[in-house]
Amino acid sequence: MRKMKTMKKTLSLLLVAALLMSVFTACSKDGKTDKTDTKQNDNTKAEQNDSSKKEPDSKTEEKQVTLVVWGDTANQATQETTFTALNKAFEDKYPNIKLDYQYSGSYEALNVAVQSDSLPDLFWVQGNKTNKMKEMAEGGYLLNLDKYNFETSRFPDECIQYATESGSLYCSFPSFFDYALMYYNKDMFQKYNLSVPETWDDFVNILETLKSNGETPISFGGKGEFDRYWLMGVMGPALYDNVLGQINDRVTDVDYSNMVKGFNYYREFAEKGYLGENIEATDGTGAQLAFMNGKAAMIVDGTWSNSIYSESGLNVGRFALPGEDGLKYSQYGPSNVNTYAASSKTKYPDEAAKYIEFLNSLEAQQIVFDNFGSIPMVKDIEIADEATKEMADFDVVGYNIYNVLSSWAGENCAPQDIFLGDILPKLMMSEYNGDEAVAKLKDELAKGN
């Protein structure tokens, strides 16, 4: 008897557990049914309104569809206003297409979606900046956009290359670009009667003047991998762009002398205290705060950080670093803020392509620019504000060291990791000189052949 009772109890317990779960399922299905319901509702609505609706495109069938779009999770805070405006403009233009724009496109979630074959209709991609889009295209996960014959005349070549993989088009064209440059404290420059440098020598003189007046010329975080990188990132193209070009083009007999010189400057800046004290122990955030609190004259940071400095209340200016030839160098770096690809499994390929086409339009790009900033790669976007003008003031788009090196990467060869994790810290700590550092890099590149 007693045992039977136990049995019953346990059974009922299991039942309760099962019930509990079905309740969760039911109640949290709300979120889900929400979506499908609205879809159905929209369908019926669309049917009812059939005649009254304006036809945006004669090819589009008259049905209401909802596209799920995955935005960049990591940059939600900075991109939110942009995409709210952008998506509204799109929905106004194509009343039959609704967007369910979700900030769910984290690297991890996209990986899981690829591996479980459950990619959303549209999602952000990094084009040819990484080999992920290439792998996805080869695996058949991406919608081939060739047949839509998008207008390309507004875009320079590198924009089209960014979106192209083995001759086919897979995502919208980038129309902005990002690079690292110098931010400077205008008040401090004025105090010592300094002006924006026109040549590399000017720049070195500025550093010397500031240092001899007891100021920290450049606020520098030597602790983080990329915090160490940005300074070299701007010095590279300014001082040895030709070397980078040769490495990039796989020239066999590269003359590394300029690179040796550049590496030596980097080491020298650290040794002379141009970058502050205890740099190996300062982190990037600390360096940014020190600059904004007026404790240093300059900082190297990306155009993507412009909002931090311009909203800090500091009287801040910007300049691209000049080389020995007196030209101002930026670095190659298309922004992926508006580059989206479609899944090959999407139920609505034509509508998804419409979104991509919309992202390619001047109208959309102007919205992105007005809300997000960044430097246009296409000529017809109107630039109004001072900050962007300063950032767009460069003569040459130089090479991006990280990109050049990672294009060599293979199974046994990771020059970009060696560069970030070995060469830069050891130059900074005076453990390598320019020649040793270049030798190290050459060794690693040799493995890539």
Added chain:
Amino acid sequence: MNWIKKRPYLLFLTPGIILYSIFVIYPIFAAANISLYKWNGIGKRVFVGINNYIELFTNQDLFNQMTNALKNSFLIFALTVIFVIPIQIIMAYIIYSKARGKSFFQAAIFSPQFIATPIIVFIFTLIFDGNIGLFNKLLEVAGFGHLAKPWLGIPKMGIYIVWGMISWAGVGVGMIYFLGAMKMIAFEEMESAYLEGAGFWKRLFYIVLPNIKMTALNLVLISYIIGMTIFDYSYILGGISGGIKGSVDVMSLFFYRMAFGDSNPLGGVISDNSIGMGTTIACVLFFMVFIVSMVQILIVYRKEEE
């Protein structure tokens, strides 16, 4: 029916075993076989047998990275057992003995658990940064300006700083367990000891400690597992590469770096074998944790089936 009646424990174990197997065990083992493939997570999977394991142990660079990460993981574990567990016991005992302010202690000690890791790191930067930190300012004001240091970035101290932050944020967890264990001690036992004149410390050593022995042993094992699997502080403080010369690298970060690589705004390349090698590392990690756990459980619980 009879068969089950003789084994009433099955009624208690079955629901747990079923659900736990479906949602925890199955996915792990389904994923573990990826270690036998060469795969980057997107492209084609190529079966390579145990080549990934051979590669991990014979490739000098990988092997060095692994031993360095292991060394740091063990260091975190050792420091935790030597310092944190005794501190947790003492904290719990003070609260248990109804010291004034015990609720305040309990809440304050536990509270860092609720704060997001990046915020903890940011606040520590504000306080301990070399250039702008409050702490150095205080030293200057107090006339110890020459002692000012970039406290969070002293080279060679990296892994101790990581350990310090992990402990600062996590010390409350073990404390709560010890407190729970102490509350289970029969009141009469404590009372009679008290009446016999056993002092504060005597009661701790002769009554409390023997009663919480099992909890302490279990927490040693848990600390080992956590030491092997925690990585967010190392990641935030030293980046994906685990700091200059891997100074703050730990086992899980090594796994994470291999499996998912660096995701940064400049792009970069995912290795052809990222997921394959990453899973291999996770499996090696698993075996190391598993064997130690098994040894401990066999020793600690050796009497229980007799």
Added chain:
Amino acid sequence: MNKHQGKAAGFIKAFLWIYCSFIVFILGYITYNSLRPKSQILSNTFGKPTGLSFDNYKKLIIDDKFFRYFGNSAIILIASLVLLILLSSLTAYGIARYKFKMKKFVRIFFLIGLMFPVQLGIVPIFLIMSKLGLINNMASVILISGTNVSMPVFMLSNFFAGLPKEMQEAAQIDGAGEWTIFQKIMMPLAKPVVMAVCITVSVQIWNQFFIPLIFIQSDKLKTIPLLVTKYTNNLMSSINLALAISVLSTIPILIIFIFFSNKIIDGVMAGAVKG
């Protein structure tokens, strides 16, 4: 029992006061900074406070609908906790109170969940959830966190083993069934440790980031840690909101922890086993 503790104890207590004050200082410092506008935090980091306001909080509560995230987190927490305590106390009780072969194996089996990085098994579990139709659904997060019983089973089983045998036997003689003994006698006795387990796993569930990141896409269902990382991802460009969300996600739960943890845990235990 508070007297005669000696100097050493006094010293430790003094140290604890200092340590805890340091933590309160840090919490206070975060709160203070969260009331400042962004420009003040960035360029006048250590200056005199000016322009303190609740603007950051207004933005989070009104524009970001903070309380929706809070509600989602709370639903997931409570449901996961009930499931987790039910499963783990049953299992731990089964392991601790009965003699059977393979017992050590069962102990280790239940520890395995702690030994693999959670990122590893994510694709298979995603496929399971998608077959069950639970993607973009809180139930998937609840099922995953409610069945992750490794730590609670491990900790609880040794406590159950320590409970006096005589009570179980006496109750059996009185004719109580296994379930009655478990529910009416053993669980109430184990309350202090169930409470410890509840508190520690609650924090884990409350803070978990990776699982909701993968399984929840709709804004309406997202949890607090996803909102926190929205602002900590670009820490410097949204530092004011990052600090404010840290306060919002910490202080209420701390208050609940201090004043109501006892009652909540009674409720969870009731929900899980007393039914």
